[in-house]
Amino acid sequence: MQFADIQEARDFLEQHPEVRLIELFLIDANGVPRGKLLHREELLAIYENGRPLPSSILALTINGEDVEDTGLVWEVADADCWTYPLPGSLCLQPWRAQPTGQLQVSMHPTQGLPASPADPRHALVRVIDRLKADGLHPVMAVELEFYLLDQQRDANGRPQPARQMNGVRPQAPQVYGVAELEQVQPFLDDLYAACETQGLPVRTAISEYAPGQLELTLEHRFDALQAIDEGVRYKRLVKGVANKHGLQACFMAKPFGDQAGSGMHLHVSLADEQGNNLYASELSDLEGGPGTLLRHSIGGMMSCLLDSLALFCPNANSFRRFQANSYAPLAKSWGVNNRTVSFRVPGGPAKSRHIEHRICGADANPYLAAAAILAGIHEGIKQQLDPGAPISGNGYAQATEFLPTDWLTALCALEQSEWAKAQFGEEFLKVFLAIKHREYREFMGEVGEQDWRWYLTQA
Structure with a gap:
């Protein structure tokens, strides 16, 4: 699993001083993008240390409801699981009214436990x-x-x-x-x-x-x-x-x-x-x-x-x-x-x-x-x-x-x-x-x- 280098984020911030917000998303089992809207000042830290997302983010129905039988909700206390940026995914969302960036993340294979085995992108990487x-x-x-x-x-x-x-x-x-x-x-x-x-x-x-x-x-x-x-x-x-x-x-x-x-x-x-x-x-x-x-x-x-x-x-x-x-x-x-x-x-x-x-x-x-x-x-x-x-x-x-x-x-x-x-x-x-x-x-x-x-x- 390869994650992005921090220089990618530094270059983006330098080239786009107008961007104030960053949409961070991960793809769940249904192919639905789920994540957070972050401020510009939070971007570098994601590249340096990753970003925690709850384990339940990969245990959701298509309607966004928790599925307890996955074992990724109360059983693991909806634990924080660390995600990291994917190379080449940091870009602009030009359809937004306010200049906004976009960053796709994926679970870290070890720091992302217990949710990482459920990350659909990992399944493709393994094959x-x-x-x-x-x-x-x-x-x-x-x-x-x-x-x-x-x-x-x-x-x-x-x-x-x-x-x-x-x-x-x-x-x-x-x-x-x-x-x-x-x-x-x-x-x-x-x-x-x-x-x-x-x-x-x-x-x-x-x-x-x-x-x-x-x-x-x-x-x-x-x-x-x-x-x-x-x-x-x-x-x-x-x-x-x-x-x-x-x-x-x-x-x-x-x-x-x-x-x-x-x-x-x-x-x-x-x-x-x-x-x-x-x-x-x-x-x-x-x-x-x-x-x-x-x-x-x-x-x-x-x-x-x-x-x-x-x-x-x-x-x-x-x-x-x-x-x-x-x-x-x-x-x-x-x-x-x-x-x-x-x-x-x-x-x-x-x-x-x-x-x-x-x-x-x-x-x-x-x-x-x-x-x-x-x-x-x-x-x-x-x-x-x-x-x-x-x-x-x-x-x-x-x-x-x-x-x-x-x-x-x-x-x-x-x-x-x-x-x-x-x-x-x-x-x-x-x-x-x-x-x-x-x-x-x-x-x-x-x-x-x-x-x-x-x-x-x-x-």
């Missing part, structure tokens, strides 16, 4: 280190879909797509529409400018397959941890810039039942120490040739798919995204240049060859999703697992082994998985599963509008 020990350097990129919504609900209390510059609320999908991008240009201009300020490598913007739905891509990084750190910070940035424009950026997996869901596609390849793509020469073998590194990688991800589904789809709403012909995958399937499968090998030149993992909802914690993907790849390579024949044509019509479409099945599979225990550790799983089982009970115990509409008079 990456195991791959590098075998001479395999994971290269990754994050691709996130989201909706731009009004902050005000409609007359029925439902969320609604934001009005465009022309005052019209979009009704049709208009996928790939350039006019739709032009209509949100003020938001996109500020978003790109904020990304440049924070050093985030955001590139192509696309109008996605629903009214008000957008997708922006981030560049591949040779350092997979850097790629995921940037994905996490990008999500924070999108929400901040949207709020500045009086909008809400929504990363729910399925905010509208009759519209496309939002996914987080993670792109991955393996390189040697010099950065050469180890998948680059393998396309000729993809359709049934001898086992190759790329095929074994896909085979491993397929073999661990059920065990890790609760990390890819961590919420009740996550599973509403799985619908046929919706560009969300439904089965253990792979193919070349095929968007109807779970694991897609895009076309393009050999040097860019990689796997696109298409299962995660946009609500997934990027650290945990990436850790599960890379752990599956490593398993497939070690065990030389073959994924079988690739799907050609409509993967929805040819699917034979479907993913479960309910939250509890996925949670139970993770809980019973010996593979997950070996990859993530029992301490991490105890905390994560305690949080998720608590959320499951609360979600299923809540009676709402749908129950009344279906059963109030007919039952």
